[in-house]
Amino acid sequence: MVGPSGRQAADANCTVKLPATSLPKDNVKVLLLENINQTAIEIFKAEGFQLETASGALAPEELEERIKDVHVLGIRSKMQLPGSALQHASKLLAVGCFCIGTNQVDLEAANAVGIPVFNAPFSNTRSVAELVICEVIALARQLGDRSSELHRGTWKKVSKGCYEVRGKTLGIVGYGHIGSQVGVLAEMLGMKVKFFDIASKMPMGNNAPVESLKELLSGSDFVTLHVPASEATTNMISRWELMHMRKGSYLINASRGQVVDLASLAESIKSGRIAGAAVDVYPTEPEKNSDGFQTELQGVPNVILTPHIGGSTEEAQAAIGREVAYALVKYVNTGSTAGAVNFPQMDFPTLPGSHRILNVHQNVPGVLKNVNNIIADLNVNIKAQVNVTDSNIGYLVMDLEKDLSHEVEAALRDLPTSIKTRILY
Numbered sequence: 093m094v095g096p097s098g099r100q101a102a103d104a105n106c107t108v109k110l111p112a113t114s115l116p117k118d119n120v121k122v123l124l125l126e127n128i129n130q131t132a133i134e135i136f137k138a139e140g141f142q143l144e145t146a147s148g149a150l151a152p153e154e155l156e157e158r159i160k161d162v163h164v165l166g167i168r169s170k171m172q173l174p175g176s177a178l179q180h181a182s183k184l185l186a187v188g189c190f191c192i193g194t195n196q197v198d199l200e201a202a203n204a205v206g207i208p209v210f211n212a213p214f215s216n217t218r219s220v221a222e223l224v225i226c227e228v229i230a231l232a233r234q235l236g237d238r239s240s241e242l243h244r245g246t247w248k249k250v251s252k253g254c255y256e257v258r259g260k261t262l263g264i265v266g267y268g269h270i271g272s273q274v275g276v277l278a279e280m281l282g283m284k285v286k287f288f289d290i291a292s293k294m295p296m297g298n299n300a301p302v303e304s305l306k307e308l309l310s311g312s313d314f315v316t317l318h319v320p321a322s323e324a325t326t327n328m329i330s331r332w333e334l335m336h337m338r339k340g341s342y343l344i345n346a347s348r349g350q351v352v353d354l355a356s357l358a359e360s361i362k363s364g365r366i367a368g369a370a371v372d373v374y375p376t377e378p379e380k381n382s383d384g385f386q387t388e389l390q391g392v393p394n395v396i397l398t399p400h401i402g403g404s405t406e407e408a409q410a411a412i413g414r415e416v417a418y419a420l421v422k423y424v425n426t427g428s429t430a431g432a433v434n435f436p437q438m439d440f441p442t443l444p445g446s447h448r449i450l451n452v453h454q455n456v457p458g459v460l461k462n463v464n465n466i467i468a469d470l471n472v473n474i475k476a477q478v479n480v481t482d483s484n485i486g487y488l489v490m491d492l493e494k495d496l497s498h499e500v501e502a503a504l505r506d507l508p509t510s511i512k513t514r515i516l517y
């Protein structure tokens with residue numbers, strides 16, 4: 093029997109019953125870093141997997157050492173997983189990013205060595221959107237400064253430079269899950285909403301698209317960034333863009349640290365051109381909570397600094413824990429890659445009374461011919477067979493009669509085009 097998909101299971105808040113893996117369950121080793129939620133821990137424990145956890149990210153050398161005998165690795169946004177680290181991970185089956193962003197993983201390298209990477213594409217969306225809305229009002233009222241003054245014993249009751257947000261324009265850069273949710277909430281506050289995205293997007297409510305980033309920057313009182321980390325978004329907001337923002341406008345960045353040039357931002361606030369900023373993400377972030385932190389924005393007026401907490405709510409973390417853990421368990425147990433961000437998608441029910449073979453291979457001509465020769469030579473009855481591909485790899489899944497399944501697996505494993513082969517039973 094195949095259990096519900098990760099998301100269905102998370103919604104139903106139930107335990108999944110999945111077929112056993114080829115590895116004894118207590119041999120499957122899971123390493124969870126960066127304080128991944130208890131909901132995930134409970135799912136892996138219930139599955140009978142071995143579990144190790146760490147509260148922060150690891151130094152690269154420590155990761156390389158600890159990843160050696162790990163089958164499933166769980167990380168959040170901080171832990172970098174370059175191709176070089178994957179070379180130390182000969183047993184690794186899958187990676188779970190218990191967050192939205194997957195830029196911390198070399199997705200192409202993982203694909204090339206047959207490792208699917210899963211994430212939680214919208215379980216913390218609402219949490220980020222609510223934080224951004226809170227920051228829009230907090231910046232308009234200089235709330236951060238008033239609060240720290242009063243903590244220091246300074247009573248400064250002023251209205252100069254403090255505004256309502258009603259009727260003001262919010263410009264959203266990147267109108268995906270988070271951006272569009274921010275747009276909906278902002279309209280509820282009486283704001284006008286414009287957005288700029290490189291893709292064509294359906295506007296929510298009265299949110300209106302604009303043609304260029306420049307048009308958005310020059311036409312907004314608040315600009316909030318919700319783009320992924322990419323080459324195109326690196327330093328997307330630098331000196332030139334800040335010069336093209338309205339005088340007295342505000343900037344919010346809860347996307348990725350590389351998107352804003354912080355030195356230019358600090359300068360433009362000090363010069364009075366930008367009236368304030370809220371920043372949640374930084375080009376370099378500490379590995380763990382006890383580490384120190386410095387940024388050029390410290391001490392700059394009307395700047396709200398938060399330690400990458402956009403998605404850090406009880407609700408989001410519990411949901412992410414369930415969603416990603418279920419996807420990983422399902423992959424280990426059935427080979428389902430539904431939702432993997434770097435892998436051909438396969439999710440079909442296992443057949444009772446059969447074994448399933450999973451074979452990740454190079455996507456080159458002749459692979460299926462060789463596979464079918466093996467099957468013909470061994471005279472095996474295949475009950476189901478599917479091969480899904482992307483430009484680099486193919487993912488072949490076969491359900492077959494149990495008596496010759498190990499011979500088939502061994503022969504597939506020996507093909508020069510094979511990258512990773514497993515059998516489930």
Ligand SMILES: NC(=O)C1=CN([C@@H]2O[C@H](COP(=O)(O)OP(=O)(O)OC[C@H]3O[C@@H](n4cnc5c(N)ncnc54)[C@H](O)[C@@H]3O)[C@@H](O)[C@H]2O)C=CC1
Pocket residue numbers: 192193194213214216217220265266267268269270271288289290291318319320321322324325346347348372373400401402403404
């Ligand atoms: N601060 C935090 O704790 C969190 C931060 N994030 C960050 O927020 C980012 C956005 O998240 P989602 O909205 O879920 O992603 P999404 O993929 O739903 O939306 C991103 C949007 O940006 C657009 N885009 C990409 N490149 C662009 C460019 N050069 N110019 C304009 N638009 C561009 C895409 O077309 C897409 O519509 C994530 O990639 C992640 O880095 C996500 C969750 C929590």
Ligand SMILES: O=C(O)C(=O)COP(=O)(O)O
Pocket residue numbers: 168169170190191192193194216400401402403404
């Ligand atoms: O979901 C994301 O992409 C985030 O940036 C949140 O990351 P975190 O889980 O807080 O490390």
